Amino acid sequence: MDIAETDQTTGSYHNYYKRNVLGLERIDLLEENWFRNRKCLDIGCNEGKLTALIAEKYQPTSVLGIDVDRVLIEAANSIIKRANFSLASKQLSQPTSSSSSSSSPFIPMSVLKKKLLPTPSSSFSLPSTSAFPRNLRFECADIFAYHSSPMASTFDTILCLSVSKWIHLNLGDEGLLRFFRTLFDLCSSGGLLVFEFQTWKSYLNKKKVNEHIKQVFPTIQIRPEMFEGILTNKIGFTVMDRRGATVTEAKGYHRPILILQKVERSPVHISTTRTTAAVSGFNNMFEDDCCLLFQLSMTWVHLKTMRQWSRLHHCANAYDWIST
Numbered sequence: 462m463d464i465a466e467t468d469q470t471t472g473s474y475h476n477y478y479k480r481n482v483l484g485l486e487r488i489d490l491l492e493e494n495w496f497r498n499r500k501c502l503d504i505g506c507n508e509g510k511l512t513a514l515i516a517e518k519y520q521p522t523s524v525l526g527i528d529v530d531r532v533l534i535e536a537a538n539s540i541i542k543r544a545n546f547s548l549a550s551k552q553l554s555q556p557t558s559s560s561s562s563s564s565s566p567f568i569p570m571s572v573l574k575k576k577l578l579p580t581p582s583s584s585f586s587l588p589s590t591s592a593f594p595r596n597l598r599f600e601c602a603d604i605f606a607y608h609s610s611p612m613a614s615t616f617d618t619i620l621c622l623s624v625s626k627w628i629h630l631n632l633g634d635e636g637l638l639r640f641f642r643t644l645f646d647l648c649s650s651g652g653l654l655v656f657e658f659q660t661w662k663s664y665l666n667k668k669k670v671n672e673h674i675k676q677v678f679p680t681i682q683i684r685p686e687m688f689e690g691i692l693t694n695k696i697g698f699t700v701m702d703r704r705g706a707t708v709t710e711a712k713g714y715h716r717p718i719l720i721l722q723k724v725e726r727s728p729v730h731i732s733t734t735r736t737t738a739a740v741s742g743f744n745n746m747f748e749d750d751c752c753l754l755f756q757l758s759m760t761w762v763h764l765k766t767m768r769q770w771s772r773l774h775h776c777a778n779a780y781d782w783i784s785t
C-alpha cells in the first residue's frame with residue numbers, strides 16, 4: 462500500500478504504523494507501571510494505535526492523545542468508536558448478567574453511529590476516568606496551544622515519541638527549548654516523560670522538505686546528542702532509565718528513548734542565544750554549576766584574605782566575626 466504523506470512538514474504520516482514496523486512493537490519497551498492508574502498524555506499520537514494499546518493493556522486512569530493533524534485524529538477516534546461498539550455488542554449479548562454486574566452504561570446505536578469530526582482545540586479536556594475505552598480520548602491540537610492552559614502539572618506520564626524533530630525543524634532551537642519547557646510544565650510533580658527522539662541523520666533526510674524548513678535548518682545548533690543534557694541540567698528532569706537504541710546505535714526507526722522524571726527544583730530558563738554561545742564554547746550543561754562554584758571559591762578566597770588581614774592587624778573583632 463502507498464504511504465500518503467499529506468503533510469510532511471509536521472511528520473503527520475498517514476498509515477504510519479504500516480510503514481513503521483516497530484511502531485506498535487514499542488509497547489514492549491514501555492513498562493506497565495509507567496501508566497497504570499496514572500493520567501497520561503500522548504503528544505503527536507498520530508492515528509492513536511499505540512495510544513489505544515496503552516489505554517487497553519496498561520489501564521491508565523486516563524489517556525489523552527493529541528495530534529495537529531485532523532485526519533489522523535479522525536482515524537484515532539474511529540478506534541474509540543469501534544471499541545465502544547464491541548463493548549455495546551457484548552452487553553447486548555449478555556443482557557441479564559451484564560446489566561446486573563457491569564458498571565458500563567448502555568450506549569445507544571445512534572450515539573455509536575454518529576460521525577465524530579474533530580476540530581482543532583485551543584485547550585484540552587481530560588477523558589473521563591474509567592476502563593478502556595472510556596479512559597481514552599483524542600483531540601486535534603497543537604501542543605503549543607497548551608501554553609497558557611490551566612492543565613499545568615496535570616499529567617503523571619507524558620509520551621512524546623518521534624515528535625521533537627518536527628518541532629525542531631519547524632521552530633528551530635528556540636521552539637525546541639519552548640517545547641521542552643512545555644513538557645516540564647505539563648508533567649505532574651514526580652511525573653514521567655517518555656521521550657523518543659530522532660537522530661541528526663534523520664534530520665538530514667528532511668532538511669529540504671519545504672521552503673520553511675530549508676530556511677530553519679541551517680540555524681539549528683542544538684543536536685539530538687545534547688537533548689539529555691538540556692532536559693536534565695537546564696529544564697529540570699532527571700534521567701530514570703533509557704530504552705531503545707543508544708544515540709550511536711540508532712538507525713531508522715530504532716531510536717533512543719529516555720525515561721525522565723520531573724523533580725521539583727526551579728528549572729533554569731535558557732535563551733537560545735545563551736545556548737548557542739555555550740554550544741560553540743563546548744559544554745553548555747554545567748555552566749550554572751560552574752558559575753556557582755566560582756562564586757563560592759571567590760567567597761572563600763575573600764574570607765581567607767580578610768582573616769589574614771585581621772591577624773596581621775590584630776583586629777580581634779573582625780577575626781571573630783569571620784570565624785563564626
Ligand SMILES: C[S@@+](CC[C@H](N)C(=O)[O-])C[C@H]1O[C@@H](n2cnc3c(N)ncnc32)[C@H](O)[C@@H]1O
Pocket residue numbers: 471472473474477484504505506507508511527528529530533602603604605621622623624627628
Ligand atoms: C512521526 S509521527 C510519530 C507518531 C507517534 N508518536 C509514534 O511515535 O508512534 C509525529 C506525529 O507528531 C505530530 N505532530 C507534529 N507536530 C505536532 C505538534 N506541534 N503538536 C501535536 N502533534 C504534532 C504529527 O502530526 C505526527 O502524527
